[in-house]
Amino acid sequence: MIQASGLRKQYGDVVALDGVDLTVREGEIFGVLGQSGAGKSTLLRCVNLLERPDAGTVTVAGQDLTALRESDLNRARRRIGMIHQHFALLSSRTVAGNVAFPLEIMGVPRAERERRVGELLELVGLEGRGGHRPHQLSGGQKQRVGIARALAGNPSVLLSDEATSALDPATTQQILALLKRLNTELGLTILLITHEMNVVKTVCDSVAIMAGGRVEESGTIADLVRTPGSRLTREIFPLPEPAPAGSVTLTFAGQAGRPVVSEVVRKFDVDLSILGGSIEELAGDSVGRLRVALEGEDAGAALAYLRASGLIVEEAA
Structure with missing residues (x-):
């Protein structure tokens, strides 16, 4: 659904993106994880060409956005929704007015706009609040308005720029659950930017870890946790480093319900x-x-048996 190849973006002496490749499959939730300055927000803005890369190409739904004229690019952007970190709501408009705004720009007739706004507010759990002003809403409700507005043009791709970083933990979980539901019910492909590992653990199917404008590791979470030395695995399951001499680190996926440890102790008469x-x-x-x-x-x-059982076995020197 999204294919970025060889993206490079430089601001003065600062290289924000340095040859970034990214592949997001249709219908998945893909997280880009990194600390401030890693280049992840620049990458997101390059996906919908709010920032034009200095080099490289961006293809969305089979269409090379970097090759489009401005008028064609504007039409293509209608299929790409955007959720902002700090909501970006218009204080002069009601909730319904904020959601309707992109529909007005697209020239959608008033009756159809009102029908669509009602559907979207119900979809995000804000039915009955269309007449409220942004200052009357909680942070989570404001973000729900932002999500409804992003969905107004019926996009196939949703971009999320740190959409939960301004929210408390409980509200964050509610917004993540909403995004997961929208992904499932609407078939949305979601590319989300975050510095929070909890977001990746909660909703993502795949992830790319960025640092210094480069992608250090990328793939499905299922594949990465099965890759020896994976940075994602180390960050999700932090253990003291370096590992004590003679120790063994076991990573398991799908075997959590199987008593592999007790099996190996009984079978090989070892102390563990x-x-x-x-x-x-x-x-x-x-x-x-x-x-x-x-x-x-x-x-x-015993270690050979654990490997044969599908565990990743890493022996310390």
Whole structure:
């Protein structure tokens, strides 16, 4: 659905994007994770060409946006919704007026606008609040207005720029649940920018980790947690580094309900001490990381058994 190739963007001496490649599949929620200055917001603005890259191409739904004339680009942008970090609502307009604004720009007749606004407010859980002003709303409600406005043009792609960073934890979970529901019910492809690992853990199917204007790691969460040395896995399941000499780090996905540890202890008569670890629910699967010390004559065979069982086994030097 979204394909960015070789994106480069420079502001003076600052290189914001340095050869970024990104592939977002249709219907998935893709997170771009990184700290401030990583280049993730610049990447998002390049996807809908609010910022034109100095080099590279951006293709959305099979259409090369970087090759379009301005008039054609404006039409293409109607299929790309945008949610902002600080809501960007018009204080002079009511909730309904804010949602209707992009429809007015598109020249949608008044009766159809009113019908569409009513549908959108119900969709985001704000029915009955169309006459309110932004100052009468909570932060979560303001963001719901922003989401409804982003959906006004019936987009196939939704871009989210730190949409939950200004919200408290409980409201963040509500907004993430709404985005997941919209993704499922409307078939929306969602590209979201965040510096919060919790956002990635809660809703994302795939992720790219950015630093210094480059993508350091990218892929589905299911694939990355099964990749030895994955930065995503280390950040989701932090363990003290460096690992103690002789210890073993086990990463498992899909085996959380199977008693693999007790199996290997019984089968190979080894002593196994747990040094640390945790389990998380990621992309609908139970994933965990466990650091252990394994002792016994058959410790090598026990490790081979764990590998054969589908666990990622990383031995400390």
